[in-house]
Amino acid sequence: MITETTTEAIYEKLTGLLSKTVPDFELRIKAELAAEINQLKLEKNAVILGHNYMEPALFYSIPDYVGDSLELSRKAAQSNKDIIVFCGVKFMAETAKILNPTKKVLVPSEKAGCSLAASITAQDVRELKAKFPGVPVVTYINTYADVKAESDICCTSGNAVEVVKSLKTDRVIFIPDEYLAANVARETGKQIIYPTRDPLRRFTEDLDYQMIGWPGRCEVHEKFTVEDIVNVRKQFPDVIILAHPECSPEVVAASDFSGSTTAMIKYVEKTNAPHYLMLTECSMGDNVAAANPDKEMLRLCSIRCPHMNQITLEDTLEALQKEQFEIVIDEEIRKKAYVAVERMLHIG
Numbered sequence: 001m002i003t004e005t006t007t008e009a010i011y012e013k014l015t016g017l018l019s020k021t022v023p024d025f026e027l028r029i030k031a032e033l034a035a036e037i038n039q040l041k042l043e044k045n046a047v048i049l050g051h052n053y054m055e056p057a058l059f060y061s062i063p064d065y066v067g068d069s070l071e072l073s074r075k076a077a078q079s080n081k082d083i084i085v086f087c088g089v090k091f092m093a094e095t096a097k098i099l100n101p102t103k104k105v106l107v108p109s110e111k112a113g114c115s116l117a118a119s120i121t122a123q124d125v126r127e128l129k130a131k132f133p134g135v136p137v138v139t140y141i142n143t144y145a146d147v148k149a150e151s152d153i154c155c156t157s158g159n160a161v162e163v164v165k166s167l168k169t170d171r172v173i174f175i176p177d178e179y180l181a182a183n184v185a186r187e188t189g190k191q192i193i194y195p196t197r198d199p200l201r202r203f204t205e206d207l208d209y210q211m212i213g214w215p216g217r218c219e220v221h222e223k224f225t226v227e228d229i230v231n232v233r234k235q236f237p238d239v240i241i242l243a244h245p246e247c248s249p250e251v252v253a254a255s256d257f258s259g260s261t262t263a264m265i266k267y268v269e270k271t272n273a274p275h276y277l278m279l280t281e282c283s284m285g286d287n288v289a290a291a292n293p294d295k296e297m298l299r300l301c302s303i304r305c306p307h308m309n310q311i312t313l314e315d316t317l318e319a320l321q322k323e324q325f326e327i328v329i330d331e332e333i334r335k336k337a338y339v340a341v342e343r344m345l346h347i348g
């Protein structure tokens with residue numbers, strides 16, 4: 001993606017994409033900020049990566065690359081710039097640092113966490129491995145570096161099924177997203193248990209299970225319900241509903257399609273339905289609507305990610321100016337985490 005460096009060029013671009021939804025004076029303010037960021041980016045030899053959940057004015061003005069965790073991880077690994085600014089949450093910026101350790105990696109807000117990443121610690125993984133010796137650990141990319149370091153391989157929502165199949169083992173530990181694990185278990189024909197819910201319960205070999213999960217959840221996707229879908233379909237009977245695999249299995253089953261953020265975007269681009277609703281962070285609906293003005297996108301915007309929404313143009317400018325908040329990872333942990341992330345990248 002080519003990013004413009006003058007206020008006028010950015011304003012023109014944003015107006016073309018967002019003038020129906022964002023007032024003109026707001027677009028001007030954002031264009032000025034974005035121009036300052038893009039000039040600084042050139043001066044400091046930086047690259048900006050923007051996750052699909054960034055708000056539209058930021059999404060369409062400053063990132064050199066946009067995409068999901070997997071795509072942005074690849075871009076981070078390949079970057080030869082001195083500074084990588086990750087407009088996303090902390091675990092994503094950590095993944096960039098894991099893959100490209102000699103670069104200065106910045107995340108624009110220290111508050112950009114994630115309920116999934118916070119749901120599990122490295123000690124939790126060590127205890128799971130002790131409880132299920134020899135069972136490989138598949139760890140969702142939405143985790144911190146020390147958890148990845150305890151894992152055999154990482155996955156994203158886009159390649160989780162392939163990663164699990166690639167192991168060709170009878171059992172896998174799949175952490176930390178309870179719902180993603182349940183959706184992957186269904187797709188791969190495996191029975192899943194969540195032993196940590198009931199730590200006193202003994203698990204014996206006669207119990208039939210092939211996946212061991214963990215009760216972490218995305219605080220955004222867990223909130224969508226089958227009732228939401230029923231209500232939307234009542235009002236818009238012709239709507240196509242797309243659910244992220246971090247939604248519950250019931251919500252996924254009641255939807256028309258389930259896939260990663262990139263898979264959802266491609267689905268909308270390639271099909272022609274009267275209405276679409278994506279059950280994911282609301283900003284992505286705005287971004288897809290801006291890029292596809294011929295498509296009617298419905299939104300359930302009362303459900304937002306408080307972490308992704310920490311990332312603003314103002315904070316990104318300040319992060320570049322002060323070169324804050326830098327990601328630092330212990331080298332031993334980074335090397336171990338690198339092995340798990342790199343194995344995933346080989347699979348796809």
Ligand code: SF4
Nearest residue numbers: 114115218219220305
């Ligand atoms: S949307 Fe969910 S998984 Fe993504 S950063 Fe927010 S809390 Fe974490």
